[in-house]
Amino acid sequence: MSAFVAIVKRDLTLALRRKNEVITSVFFFVVVAALFPLGIGPEMNTLRLVAPGILWVGALLASMLSLSRMFATDYADGTLEQMALSPNSLSLLVAAKILAHWLLSGLPLVLLAPILGLQFDLSANALWVLTLSLLLGTPVLSLIGAVGASLTLGVRGGDVLLSLLVLPLYVPALVFGAGAVQAEISGLGASAHLSVLAALVLVAAVFSPWASAASLRIALES
Amino acid sequence: MIQKLFFYASPQNFYPLAGKLWPVFACLATGLTVWGLWLGMFVAPTDFQQGQGYRIIFVHVPASWMSMVIYLAMAFWALLGLTFNTRLSGMMTKALAPTGAICAFLSLWTGALWGKPMWGTWWVWDARLTSELILFFLYLGHIALTSAIDDPRRADKAGGILALVGALNVPVIYFSVKWWNTLHQGASVSLTKGSSMAQVMLEAMLIMGIAFWMYAVAMALYRVRSIILVRERHTQWVAELPEVRAQMIKNTAGGANA
Amino acid sequence: MIWNSWSEFWAMGGYGLYVWGSFGATALCVALEVIWVKNARAQALTQISNELVAETNSKEWS
Numbered sequence: 001m002s003a004f005v006a007i008v009k010r011d012l013t014l015a016l017r018r019k020n021e022v023i024t025s026v027f028f029f030v031v032v033a034a035l036f037p038l039g040i041g042p043e044m045n046t047l048r049l050v051a052p053g054i055l056w057v058g059a060l061l062a063s064m065l066s067l068s069r070m071f072a073t074d075y076a077d078g079t080l081e082q083m084a085l086s087p088n089s090l091s092l093l094v095a096a097k098i099l100a101h102w103l104l105s106g107l108p109l110v111l112l113a114p115i116l117g118l119q120f121d122l123s124a125n126a127l128w129v130l131t132l133s134l135l136l137g138t139p140v141l142s143l144i145g146a147v148g149a150s151l152t153l154g155v156r157g158g159d160v161l162l163s164l165l166v167l168p169l170y171v172p173a174l175v176f177g178a179g180a181v182q183a184e185i186s187g188l189g190a191s192a193h194l195s196v197l198a199a200l201v202l203v204a205a206v207f208s209p210w211a212s213a214a215s216l217r218i219a220l221e222s
Numbered sequence: 223m224i225q226k227l228f229f230y231a232s233p234q235n236f237y238p239l240a241g242k243l244w245p246v247f248a249c250l251a252t253g254l255t256v257w258g259l260w261l262g263m264f265v266a267p268t269d270f271q272q273g274q275g276y277r278i279i280f281v282h283v284p285a286s287w288m289s290m291v292i293y294l295a296m297a298f299w300a301l302l303g304l305t306f307n308t309r310l311s312g313m314m315t316k317a318l319a320p321t322g323a324i325c326a327f328l329s330l331w332t333g334a335l336w337g338k339p340m341w342g343t344w345w346v347w348d349a350r351l352t353s354e355l356i357l358f359f360l361y362l363g364h365i366a367l368t369s370a371i372d373d374p375r376r377a378d379k380a381g382g383i384l385a386l387v388g389a390l391n392v393p394v395i396y397f398s399v400k401w402w403n404t405l406h407q408g409a410s411v412s413l414t415k416g417s418s419m420a421q422v423m424l425e426a427m428l429i430m431g432i433a434f435w436m437y438a439v440a441m442a443l444y445r446v447r448s449i450i451l452v453r454e455r456h457t458q459w460v461a462e463l464p465e466v467r468a469q470m471i472k473n474t475a476g477g478a479n480a
Numbered sequence: 481m482i483w484n485s486w487s488e489f490w491a492m493g494g495y496g497l498y499v500w501g502s503f504g505a506t507a508l509c510v511a512l513e514v515i516w517v518k519n520a521r522a523q524a525l526t527q528i529s530n531e532l533v534a535e536t537n538s539k540e541w542s
Contacts, residue, residue, distance in 0.1 A: 147387055151380045155370045165363040165384065168356045169391050172398035179402060200394075207390075215383050222376040267482060268493065275495035278502045285506070320516075324509050332502040339498050437510070444517050451524040461532055469529035 003088040004096045011100030032058035033116040051120030052181035059109045066105045067145040090213040106138030129184040136197040137177040143208035150215035233450045240443040247440035254433035262426035282332035284434040292322035297389035300382035312378025317446035323361035349400040
């Protein structure tokens with residue numbers, strides 16, 4: 001357990017020393033949320049309709065931007081190899097890195113979303129569901145993204161390749177996340193969607209660290 | 223029996239086997255295609271609702287089926303490869319991927335061509351077509367990943383993990399897209415007409431389905447032979463192959479003439 | 481036989497563009513894929529034979 005906490009603390013410390021990386025992906029979310037209305041038009045009824053999708057896709061893309069950072073720096077300076085060789089389970093250490101990634105990339109989006117949602121004239125209930133759906137959904141994005149990041153570690157053109165790999169796998173989270181907000185808006189209630197999202201988090205939390213660790217070992221042995 | 227299977231796990235032993243088998247599958251594919259198309263285009267009657275346009279199902283449905291079957295086959299070989307650490311499994315996965323991607327593309331293309339006269343638009347976000355689109359992206363991602371990694375063993379294993387993760391996700395994706403579609407009151411059309419199809423239509427469709435399958439197997443076997451040649455090019459048995467020797471003679475003859 | 485004439489066959493009851501567009505695309509993809517795999521094999525054989533020839537040449541001269 002202490003190894004887990006140590007890795008989380010380490011990743012957070014390292015990232016906060018290079019704050020601009022964290023801030024850039026948050027800033028990306030803000031800009032995207034502002035750009036869409038500029039592209040679509042100021043008609044509030046339209047914006048209210050498209051808001052759940054736009055905000056969710058914006059959060060998804062912002063979260064995806066920072067994925068390659070998850071393992072790249074540690075791979076470059078050899079720390080990843082040390083982690084793999086250590087007596088601690090690599091899956092546990094990877095889970096710690098994923099948690100750190102979520103704290104840095106996912107959580108700020110969750111906290112920002114209600115404010116951005118106001119730009120789209122979402123009701124208070126809808127904003128609450130949006131926050132909750134992102135709170136459940138962004139960990140899924142970090143977890144699935146970790147598998148992609150570990151598969152493309154050190155590969156030429158890795159960033160774009162990572163997006164291509166990971167976006168199809170993001171679809172269920174997107175469907176249920178944005179769908180939750182839409183269900184709330186249309187009065188159907190979001191509990192079903194949120195339950196499925198919660199299930200996705202649990203399943204991903206179990207499988208992703210293991211799959212990522214396996215992929216990391218493959219990347220390290222070559 | 224298991225001994226036999228492990229015998230063919232060696233690329234050296236599998237190469238001649240694949241060489242003998244692919245023409246068989248190619249012939250089966252051709253024969254079944256001729257039979258299926260004859261049944262479908264010349265025997266099956268006009269559809270009551272869709273007129274002659276329904277005949278697209280004779281390529282659309284087989285292509286969709288194969289895009290899914292091939293993906294499952296890739297996942298199967300990936301699982302074998304990761305479990306037994308066999309080189310050939312990775313080569314088979316690599317050999318299957320392009321055919322699968324082409325089938326997924328054809329499924330989308332023919333689906334659009336079917337949709338335009340039937341529903342009025344080239345694209346419809348119904349659950350099956352959307353899932354097919356995502357499956358196409360999964361194929362492209364797999365091909366991109368395995369091509370981008372230089373080390374073939376790492377490419378095999380990474381591709382294997384991706385194929386497995388993708389295969390496990392496909393039901394989840396399909397379910398979520400189905401949910402997404404029904405809630406949004408999409409066009410509730412079924413692309414296959416279910417059991418209300420005339421017997422001949424169903425027969426022709428199934429025959430075409432098997433024809434596509436035979437074709438996919440033939441392609442995969444032929445392709446894996448080239449992959450084996452390139453991967454195993456530093457071995458003695460490849461250097462002694464008649465086709466390699468023939469090519470070498472052609473090369474030196476060409477060089478001498480230059 | 482359900483067609484009264486060849487022109488009826490090609491017209492496909494008005495759906496000709498879509499039906500033949502589908503079958504044509506399929507035939508084209510099959511043809512292209514067959515050419516592609518044949519090329520891949522030829523390339524593989526050329527690459528291997530070139531390497532082997534270069535190897536034997538370098539052995540002769542050393």
